[in-house]
Amino acid sequence: SAIVDGVTRGVETVGHVVTGGFMDARIRLGVTGLSRAGKTVFITSLVANLMDRARMGGLRAAADGAIKAAYLQPQPDDTVPRFAYEDHLAAMVGPEPHWPESTRAVSELRLSLKVQPGGLLGGLRGPQVVHLDIVDYPGEWLLDLGLLDMSYDTWAAQALEKARARAEGAGFIAALEAVDGAAKLEEPVAKRLSESFADYLKAAREAGYSDCTPGRFLLPGELEGSPALTFAPLPAGEGPRGSLRRELARRFEAYKRAVVKPFFRDHFAEIDRQVVLVDVLGAIHAGPKALEDLRQAMADILGAFKPGRNGWLTRLLGGHRVEKILFAATKADHLHHKQHGALTAITEALVREAKDRADFAGARTAAMSIAALRATTEETRSHEGREIDLVRGRLMETGRHAAMYPGALPEDPGRLLGAARGGREAWLDGDYAVMKFAPAQVSLSPGEGPPHIRLDRAAEFLIGDRLK
């Protein structure tokens, strides 16, 4: 496709691009969200659309032609995996479009933009190169920040309380029965227990729960099987030297020191702009408990952007601030655009409490409903004398094309979140159904309608001011 060609050309010409040394500006854009929130699709589409720019009318620098060129360059961090942009793009826009592999760990990509602002001043200044360093990392890893303040015993008590309250925790709770924390450490016992704990966390995540810390138990990366990931919470009790409990507590400390802290130091500390992707529709679909859990997880995730709450992080950041944070509800193409306002309102309400507690130390924030890759088209039909707004697409499960009406989101988000807090089991009169759509065949020729929803507005909020 045109975009794939663009990539190749971009890479080939890198050597010829004159980057003006000290004149180059740099924006470090963090992209996060819990697993399946849409990070991979978002980054791939953002980069493709910044290179092509035909569908980016809402990004002023694209609309007025200030962006003269956009090309991929080797990223500045030699030891961080590169975001597999070309693979993901090929999946999404190939002859048989499918969703790409999701984020499993941290990765990075540098997109360089050659910008020549218009007007007298712009003409005098000459073109400038702005490097957009995109850092993709799992939101689960941000949740781990909360662990730094906890001792093993405090954490274990909380983790066990959660496991008991969730149906998915039953297997792990049963496995604990057979274990004596005061007994001498035997590695196979520690391993079995931590595997059972990890299985429970993964099942809970599948069921829609958001807070499933420690984050690396879901997405271990290269740490799979290492002692720092071979621990589990045990009920309070004796922990003599050489015992299972003593060793698990030691590994919990190792996890904080060797896993959590380096992530914040190496990847998080220098982020200037941040987008937090949230699968709000998915949580609504999973039910009230999942939505309430998402609300709490958002508050914890946002804790990382409020320096001051955590002394260690405040010292690490040394005054560096995230200037803008965008909360984006993803997959908005599952809804007719008449419902996008309601989805945005729910997203705002989800993060409001966390936002109210501190103003993110001066960061500007916004909420939006977006679809990085639109998989549906809209249509309106009359049914029993009423007009119904539908979306149509190819269903993942059957491959068949179908039009669907997912149910109405309430105009008042308080109703929904109140029901979630009250621990109700079901809501919205009927079931709120979200189906999974496969990516549509996208054509990149101009005039065919945007293959995304508000990706340009998201870009304007996140980086527009730096492209002037």
Ligand code: GDP
């Ligand atoms: P990650 O785990 O945050 O990297 O999530 P992905 O980017 O892999 O997205 C997870 C899944 O969400 C995808 O496989 C798609 O099924 C779905 N998805 C993501 N973005 C969109 C979108 O813009 N529209 C639709 N319809 N589905 C999306």
